[in-house]
Amino acid sequence: MNRLVEQLRAELVGERMGERTWARTWLPYLRQLAATAEQGGAGDDAAFLARYLRRWQANSRARQMAYDRARALWKHAGWPWPKELAQLRGNGKAAADPDGVRAFTDEEISELRSRIEASARLTPSDLLAWDCLTVFGLRPQELIDLEIKRGPRGGPVAVVTRSKRSSKGSTRPRQVPAVPPAGWPADCHRLLARWKAHGLPEWSQRLASPGEHLSQQLRRLRMPQGLTAYGLRHAFALRLGVELGLHVREAAELCGHSPAVHLATYGRRLDGPALRSKVAELVAARS
Template identity: 60%
Template sequence: MAFKRHRQGRSGWFIELKGDRLRVRSAELPPRPDEAPDAPPKRRDAWLSTPPGPATFKDALAEACSLFDSVMAGTWRWPDPDALPTEGEAGRLSPATLRRLTDRLRAALVGERIGASTWSRTYLPYLSRLVEVAGSRVWPDDRDLLEAVLRHWEPNSRARQMAHDRIRALWKEAGWEWPEAIAVMRGNGKAAAAAEGVRAFNDAEIQELRARLLRSYRLTPADLVAWDCLIVFGLRPAELQGLELRTDNGLPLAQVTRTKRSSKGSSGPRAVPAVPPEEWPADCFELVLRFQEHGLPPGMVAARSPGEVLGQQLGRLMDRQPVEIALPRELTPYGLRHAFALRLGLQLGLHVRESAQLMGHSPQVHLSTYGRRLDAPKLLATVRDRVMGR
């Protein structure tokens, strides 16, 4: 009624709720930019930036009245479809705006910096949760919305850190200021890590894994070759793609050709000598001969993520009857790479720089990942020796 009084009875104007947004409908709205200037009159929709709800009723009415006055004066123009609301503008935190911003971020990243699958796995789930929470009510400012979204994940968890970083990338794309108070909610990645360090296979668990691989009727000799390569070369599962093996003075040598790029740096091709668990033969059960005869599983190597294929195989192997011991559920194929790193440091005594070179990452990454496990034995021995020598 208030809108009708403002129009002084002029008919043909309506305020409607469509989905989660308000719109003004009228045949007196001018043709859109993509229509001919002399297009015949028809009802067109102009969306309001003010979200619906009792708390925003007066603001929505004022915006609709202002729109009507501009149309009558001939000064109203259709907004730029690609423009985003500016800092402090009404409707900036609406689901519709955040969806448009998400689409814009996707266009900027996918194909240039990341692949479509990476977007779907590591960006979209967090941004979709943001849009979902934004639609639950009207949010007075960024901080309230962001706090509500981030509280969906445990403090100091990797998931909350990912959510924080992905949503912040969205704010950066829009040119909006990121609230300083939200930074503390990201948490500390080290605090989220297990106190004892990475979970690696020990030698007994590797022996149990290999025994189950040999007993499996579903896996092929090529599958066993792939698992043995992870064990003795400490490969990332994706590095099975393009892998080459040869013998160097009786010891298997892997030539890794796949490169890896990430925010932490990049790694190029490298040669890695076999470092098998204790009590394994030096030729790693004739690994090079088996590689030449059977190769690697074509389906695994061609998969978008060989690690997913290996993870599925490991899950089935864990359900099999133990040969000697049970395999804990928290073990993953990547745990074999962790075991390789610990063998380099604890059994061979290699320097951090040397170990990092063989594993294809920086010494800083090596220390941050394996420092707790590598330093703990030395620290305990030092304390024990000094206590006994007092």
């Protein structure tokens, strides 16, 4: 099993994904698959794989990823994939929030800033990193090699050069003007001056996965459960669509992904209020 995993790595890394993507989103699942195989106790492939998949919650994203990674390994080996396993993968809908993605509210963003400023462990550089996620809608990894400059109207603009590489392709560099939450000053609390004064924290440039470090900080700050660093990116995307009224294509460009991904991720939150209002009007007109 371990030999097959290494062969699959050689097939995927370089052509379809980077080493970090493999190490973070493929290797942990395949190692668990190999560990399950070493435990024995299962008969045919279907029974063995079912035992492996049930380690993760039904309809969770982790279960789906475990399923897809194992199936890729089976395909690489030329083994037939048991069709009866399809129901174990799930589609994630049962675990999805009916209101869509969990984004920071403006009040939660203010509370986050207050707790960082009051923290004895976090620094002005840490606050700057969180503010960059907030006003530019960055992925945590895009803090790496980030540059900030003054825009044509004087506001801060992020120059994002970090590429996200996966089996679906790579993101391209982009420039993102600051879109702060309601009530923020236009200069985003002197963001550009703070950038020049002390820059981003050292860990944001050194760690392969800054998101894990940000998650640890959120836990130490005792922010509400369910909030993640990506929640600031979600809030940024909703700000573009709901408050600014940008077209999906324009918002997707600023977020650094395709319109299809934007709709799949944020469509429920963007369309929900207008859809409910339209239905209410139609029902009222009918009666």
